[in-house]
Amino acid sequence: MKIIEIANFTSLNRAPLVIEGYLFEGSDPYAPSVAIVGAMEGKNILPLYSASKLVDFLKNKIHDKDKIRGNILVIPSINSYALNINERFWPLDKTNINTMFPGYELGETTQRIAKKVFDAIRGYTYGIILESREDLSNCIPYVKLFKSGFEDIEGAKTFGFRVVNHRELTPVDTVTLQYNWQLWETKAYSIVCPNKNQIDIDNSNEIFEGIIQFLSKNKLIDYRVLNGFESVIAAQEDIEIAKAPKSGIFITMKKEGTYISKGDVIGQIVHSLNGEIVHTFISTCNGMIVCCYKNGLILEGALAFRIIKSD
16 A cells, blocks of 8 residues: 655645545556546535545555456545545535546646646546535435536446436536546546535445445456445436425424335425424335435425325
8 A cells, every 4th residue: 555645735824735636557568457536525524434434445444455356546534624624615605526526736726636636536437435415414325426427327336326317517617626527537526425424334334345346346356246236226206296385393203314205295385383293105106215304393495304205
């Protein structure tokens, strides 16, 4: 294993921002390669943990180093300034590094960070981005792919997650790492992790096992793994959305990852002062809950549940 310096930015009032990558050189010069990017935001705790867990696995758990066939680069954290103070975005100007790619070396700080990172990871066969959901929802881990014309659906299935969300490309997505990686002929995928402040071991294990399965099935490591799920490809029209018609205390009766039937009671909204039930969420379809609102108080119009329809 080699520790390589991706970037080093000085600061006027704190220690330099140093971005490091862990490079595991493969034994087969003809094998594919992969770069894995962890926390780009300050609240990406599960992506950070998943990336660090992978470093430990490759360094300490694969005892025969010849079993690492292709080059594997893991960058656990890019935005340590935000991580250290529990800010979501770059603390100085609140910009999102994942909307700055491919970067610009003479631009703002986050553009220069993106440029340094992109230069280091460009040219890999595969690219994996670990990110958290942006809204106030808990979700099952899944793969996100944009409908860009460059996406690799079959490769996304090899993670063995339950869902691959094949979503429409929006203008802001064209400055993300996934899209720009794909433009430069890297097969890139985003693994979306639950947005939680504490580590959920079950979610963590599912994400870690999905990455190991991907590495094994794509001939990057020689390591026997059990098959995961047969992934469902879900477009926007396959997802049923339930929004809150009223504000109040939100109670979920079915967790993410639960299969439900049409007519099932899946949640309630309770009046926050008098305790009356002001709304009952009843499933309008058969399927599986993939996301549910995570706060105890919900506002009118907030997204309460996402359900992938099975019929």
